[in-house]
Amino acid sequence: MEALAILIFILAVVLAPFLFVGWVIFLVVRAIVGGLSHGTRAIAGAAANGGAIAQGHTQRCPTGGCHAVNPVDARFCRRCGHGLPAAQRVQVRRAAVW
DSSP states (O other): OHHHHHHHHHHHHHHHHHHHHHHHHHHHHHHHHHHHHHHHHHHHHHHHTTTSOOGGGEEEOOSTTTOOEEETTOSBOTTTOOBOOOOOOOOOOOOOOO
16 A cells, blocks of 8 residues: 555656646747737737728827837837827826725
8 A cells, every 4th residue: 555655656756847847838839829819910900900000099200210100108119119209198097996
């Protein structure tokens, strides 16, 4: 009976690292696939929207030669990285949640 308990313990100690490595590989692959699918959904959404962000919610980069379309609440240009004019912020009151 003790030999069986020792055998099960040794088997658990030997299998644990393999299960852990397999789990880590699974999480990495899932993150990569999830990131790729998220990117394709964003591209598909932009294509369905005429290839651009909705007109009322955009601003153009003022930097010469760039003039990329950015969301109105963006602080930096998506293409060149220069700062954009400060967007008007709307103050929102939020209720406390316990």
